[in-house]
Amino acid sequence: MGQLKHHVFFCCNKREGNRDCCENTGGERLRAYAKERIATLGPAASEQIRINRAGCLDRCDTGPVLVVYPDNVWYTYVDESDLDEIIDEHLVHQRVVARLLLP
Numbered sequence: 001m002g003q004l005k006h007h008v009f010f011c012c013n014k015r016e017g018n019r020d021c022c023e024n025t026g027g028e029r030l031r032a033y034a035k036e037r038i039a040t041l042g043p044a045a046s047e048q049i050r051i052n053r054a055g056c057l058d059r060c061d062t063g064p065v066l067v068v069y070p071d072n073v074w075y076t077y078v079d080e081s082d083l084d085e086i087i088d089e090h091l092v093h094q095r096v097v098a099r100l101l102l103p
């Protein structure tokens, strides 16, 4: 069993009404995409990178958001191509994606 290198938490929180929340901007759908994308990288990557759901991360107005541990790097993203960049650059090559960092 490989050593876990990155643990990624996607906020998938849903708020009632019109309040800002990550689920209204694709949190769960895009978390599932990221999980599938990691699986395509092979068993070594799947053992080293874990994708999980999180409740509200208190950055609701900048969502959807995710956080990469143990690096404690917070990102916002819009679509699959943003996640591809986070996966390829940060999770695989250990290079922070500056343009997607949360302010």
Ligand code: FES
Pocket: 011, 012, 013, 014, 020, 021, 022, 023, 055, 056, 057, 058, 059, 060, 061, 063, 064, 065
């Ligand atoms: S709903 Fe995602 S940070 Fe609050």
